Amino acid sequence: MATEYITRMGDGRKVTMTKEEIRADIETGIGEAVDAAEVPELSGDEIDHLLEIVASKEKLVTVEHGKEVVLSLDGGSISIESEHGSGIPCGRINGVVMEERAYCLDVLELAHMDYSYKPVKPLTAVECQTMRQLQEITTTPLLYGAMPNMGLYYTPDGPYENPGDLMKAFKIQEAQDSIEKSAEHLTRDMIWILQKMMKNGGADGANFDTMAAAGDGDFYSALNAIEALRKEYPEMYIEAGMASETVLGIHGELKYDGVNVAGLWPHKQVELVEKAGANVFGPVCNTNTTYSFAWNLARAVTVVKACSENATIPIHVNMGNGVGGIPMFEVPSTDTISRADKAMIEIANVDGI
Amino acid sequence: MDKEQIFAELADSIVSCKKENVLDAVEKAKVELEPSEIIEMGLAPGMSKVGTLFEKGKLFLPHVMMAADAMNAGVDSLKDLMPDNDGESSMGVIVNGTVEGDVHDIGKSIVSTMLQSAGFEVYDVGRDVPIQVFIDKVREVGATMVGLSALMTTTLMGQKDVILKLEEEGLRESVKVMVGGSPATQVWADKIGADCYAENASEAVKKAKELLCA
Numbered sequence: 001m002a003t004e005y006i007t008r009m010g011d012g013r014k015v016t017m018t019k020e021e022i023r024a025d026i027e028t029g030i031g032e033a034v035d036a037a038e039v040p041e042l043s044g045d046e047i048d049h050l051l052e053i054v055a056s057k058e059k060l061v062t063v064e065h066g067k068e069v070v071l072s073l074d075g076g077s078i079s080i081e082s083e084h085g086s087g088i089p090c091g092r093i094n095g096v097v098m099e100e101r102a103y104c105l106d107v108l109e110l111a112h113m114d115y116s117y118k119p120v121k122p123l124t125a126v127e128c129q130t131m132r133q134l135q136e137i138t139t140t141p142l143l144y145g146a147m148p149n150m151g152l153y154y155t156p157d158g159p160y161e162n163p164g165d166l167m168k169a170f171k172i173q174e175a176q177d178s179i180e181k182s183a184e185h186l187t188r189d190m191i192w193i194l195q196k197m198m199k200n201g202g203a204d205g206a207n208f209d210t211m212a213a214a215g216d217g218d219f220y221s222a223l224n225a226i227e228a229l230r231k232e233y234p235e236m237y238i239e240a241g242m243a244s245e246t247v248l249g250i251h252g253e254l255k256y257d258g259v260n261v262a263g264l265w266p267h268k269q270v271e272l273v274e275k276a277g278a279n280v281f282g283p284v285c286n287t288n289t290t291y292s293f294a295w296n297l298a299r300a301v302t303v304v305k306a307c308s309e310n311a312t313i314p315i316h317v318n319m320g321n322g323v324g325g326i327p328m329f330e331v332p333s334t335d336t337i338s339r340a341d342k343a344m345i346e347i348a349n350v351d352g353i
Numbered sequence: 354m355d356k357e358q359i360f361a362e363l364a365d366s367i368v369s370c371k372k373e374n375v376l377d378a379v380e381k382a383k384v385e386l387e388p389s390e391i392i393e394m395g396l397a398p399g400m401s402k403v404g405t406l407f408e409k410g411k412l413f414l415p416h417v418m419m420a421a422d423a424m425n426a427g428v429d430s431l432k433d434l435m436p437d438n439d440g441e442s443s444m445g446v447i448v449n450g451t452v453e454g455d456v457h458d459i460g461k462s463i464v465s466t467m468l469q470s471a472g473f474e475v476y477d478v479g480r481d482v483p484i485q486v487f488i489d490k491v492r493e494v495g496a497t498m499v500g501l502s503a504l505m506t507t508t509l510m511g512q513k514d515v516i517l518k519l520e521e522e523g524l525r526e527s528v529k530v531m532v533g534g535s536p537a538t539q540v541w542a543d544k545i546g547a548d549c550y551a552e553n554a555s556e557a558v559k560k561a562k563e564l565l566c567a
Binding site for chain 1: 411413414415416419422456457458465466469477505506507536538552
C-alpha cells in the first residue's frame with residue numbers, strides 16, 4: 001500500500017494523499033494557472049521540489065539559510081487588537097510596537113480600524129498625530145496603510161449611483177460614468193490623506209492595500225494616486241498590493257498608460273504598478289476551497305513566479321487566509337503556511353512575504 | 354446550413370454582445386428551427402459561454418449585460434411564434450442579498466447580475482440586510498431560492514441565522530438556500546444546512562440551475 005501523507009484541502013480540512021495523488025494535483029493546478037493566466041508552466045525540477053515541500057513529513061518546513069526574505073504586513077495592528085484577530089487588549093501604538101519588537105516585521109504599518117481611505121479622511125489629523133508618536137518610538141520603516149475600497153463611494157455609502165444597480169437595469173453607460181466619477185473622487189481623497197500623512201505625520205510612505213477590491217475602477221484610481229504621490233514625493237516608499245488575482249472588469253474600458261486594466265493577472269498588473277511608481281508589489285492568488293492544498297499551491301506558485309520574473313521591483317506576495325495557496329480558514333494552519341511560504345520563496349522567487 | 358451550424362451562429366451572436374447580430378441570427382434561424390430550439394440550443398449556450406469568458410477575465414461586466422440585453426431582444430423577437438407562456442422565465446425566483454452587519458455589495462451584485470443574465474428572476478435586496486427583510490421578500494415574490502452572501506468571518510454566522518428563521522417561519526421546505534462569500538466553504542454550507550455553496554458567480558449560476566431547473 002502506498003504511503004499516505006498528511007495534507008489539507010483548500011477549506012483547511014486535514015486529508016491524507018499518496019505522493020502520486022499530490023503530484024497529479026500539482027500538475028492540474030499548474031495547468032489551470034497556465035490556462036487562466038496565460039503564464040509559463042513550472043519545470044520538472046520545480047514540480048519535484050514542490051512535491052517534496054507538500055509531502056514533507058515535518059509539520060513545519062522552512063527555507064535554507066540565506067534564503068530568508070523581508071516580511072511586511074497589511075492591516076496595521078488590526079489583526080493583533082481586534083476580536084476577529086488575536087483580540088489582545090491593547091491600543092494601536094502598542095500593537096505596532098509589538099509587531100516591530102515581538103514579531104520582528106521588517107516594514108510596519110499604521111492603520112485605522114475602519115481600514116479604508118474614505119472614512120479616514122475626516123480623521124486625518126488624528127492619524128497624523130498617532131503616526132508622529134509612533135515614529136518617535138519605532139526604528140523600522142513605518143507606512144500609513146488603508147484600502148482604496150471604492151465601493152464606499154457608491155450609494156448607499158457614497159455620493160455616486162451604485163454601478164451594480166445600474167448594470168442590472170441595463171444602464172451600462174450610466175454605470176461606467178458613475179465608476180469614473182467615483183474613481184476620480186477616490187484618487188483625490190487618497191492623495192489628500194497621504195500628502196498630510198507625509199507632511200504632517202512624518203510617515204515613511206504608504207500602503208495601498210487590496211487594490212481592485214471594487215474592480216477595475218478601484219485599481220485605476222490607486223494607480224493614478226500612486227503616480228501623483230511619486231511625482232510629489234520622490235523618496236516616499238510605496239507598497240501596492242492587490243485584493244485578488246485578477247482585476248474584475250466592472251467598467252471594462254479604463255486604461256492606464258494605454259492598457260486596459262480589466263482582466264489583468266499579476267504578471268501584467270506589476271507592469272502598471274511599476275509604471276505608476278510603487279516600490280513594492282503584492283500579488284494575490286486566490287485559493288479555491290474545493291481543491292487540495294497541493295492544487296492551490298501549485299497554481300499560486302505558477303502565477304506568482306511569472307509575476308516575479310516580469311517584475312523589476314520587489315515582490316511581496318500576499319500570504320494568509322485564502323490567498324497564496326493557503327487554505328481558506330479563519331486561523332490558517334501553520335503546516336500549510338510554512339509550506340506555502342517556502343514554495344513561494346524557493347520556486348516563485350518572491351522578495352518578501 | 355445544418356442545425357449545428359445555426360446553433361453555433363446563434364451562440365456566437367450572443368458572445369459578440371451585439372443586439373443587431375443576435376436579431377439577425379434569430380431572423381435567419383426562424384426559417385429552420387422552432388423558437389424553443391433557438392433559445393435552448395443556440396442563445397442559452399451562447400450566454401453560458403459569455404459567463405465562462407467573464408470568469409476567465411476575457412469579457413467584463415458591461416459585456417455580460419450587453420449580451421443579456423441582446424438575448425432578451427432575441428427572445429422577444431420570437432414571442433409571436435411561441436405558444437402562450439412559452440419562453441417565459443420558469444427557471445426560478447431568487448432573493449439575493451448580503452447578511453446584516455456586512456456592507457460588502459460588489460460580489461453579491463455580480464452574482465445577481467449573472468443569475469439574471471442566465472434567465473432567473475432575481476430580487477437583489479442589497480447588503481446589510483436584516484433577517485426579516487429576507488423572509489418578507491421570500492414570501493412576497495414566492496422565491497424558490499435565497500442567496501446569502503457574507504464577506505467577513507465575523508458576519509458568516511448571519512447566513513445560519515437566516516436559515517434558522519426560514520425554518521421558524523415554515524419556509525425552509527419551499528426554498529433552496531445558496532451561500533457564498535470569501536470565508537464561506539462547502540463544509541460551512543453543510544454545517545449550517547444550506548443546500549449549496551458557490552465559489553464564484555459562474556458557479557452560482559451552475560448550482561442554481563442544478564437545484565432549480567433539474
